[in-house]
Amino acid sequence: MKIFFIIILSFMQTFFLLAEDISIDMLNKRDDGQRMVYSEDLVRISLGDTINWNPKDPGHNVEFVAGPDGFELPAKSFINRKVSMKFEIPGIYLYVCSPHSIMGMIGLVVVGDDASNKTKIADFDIGGKANRKLKSLLKDL
Numbered sequence: 001m002k003i004f005f006i007i008i009l010s011f012m013q014t015f016f017l018l019a020e021d022i023s024i025d026m027l028n029k030r031d032d033g034q035r036m037v038y039s040e041d042l043v044r045i046s047l048g049d050t051i052n053w054n055p056k057d058p059g060h061n062v063e064f065v066a067g068p069d070g071f072e073l074p075a076k077s078f079i080n081r082k083v084s085m086k087f088e089i090p091g092i093y094l095y096v097c098s099p100h101s102i103m104g105m106i107g108l109v110v111v112g113d114d115a116s117n118k119t120k121i122a123d124f125d126i127g128g129k130a131n132r133k134l135k136s137l138l139k140d141l
């Protein structure tokens with residue numbers, strides 16, 4: 001019986017250790033010279049991971065505009081506010097900064113290495129410079 005509990009406990013520990021926290025900054029200027037941009041254009045994460053977006057520079061937010069089937073778009077976040085989200089459905093997620101989306105301030109999250117909704121994401125029309133950026137980001141998937 002004791003060994004049974006030890007196995008259960010070690011399983012639970014592994015499960016909780018596997019879920020990671022990822023940080024993405026909202027920036028006016030990135031190290032590579034790009035302006036109005038997130039610190040990562042694309043992140044690949046595991047199911048159950050959480051992303052924390054930090055308002056390192058003022059004037060930005062996070063607005064989800066597309067995701068896999070079953071994902072309900074959350075309300076856009078407040079400008080200058082930290083926002084966190086846990087990802088429970090595999091697939092590609094597209095988010096933008098509401099004031100700077102057409103300047104190319106967009107980001108992709110790929111959960112569980114699942115790119116099955118790639119075509120649907122590619123069809124999303126953000127406008128301006130962002131559409132070209134989205135196409136080039138999706139090319140790598």
Ligand SMILES: [Cu+2]
Pocket residue numbers: 036037059060061097098099100105
């Ligand atoms: Cu912005």
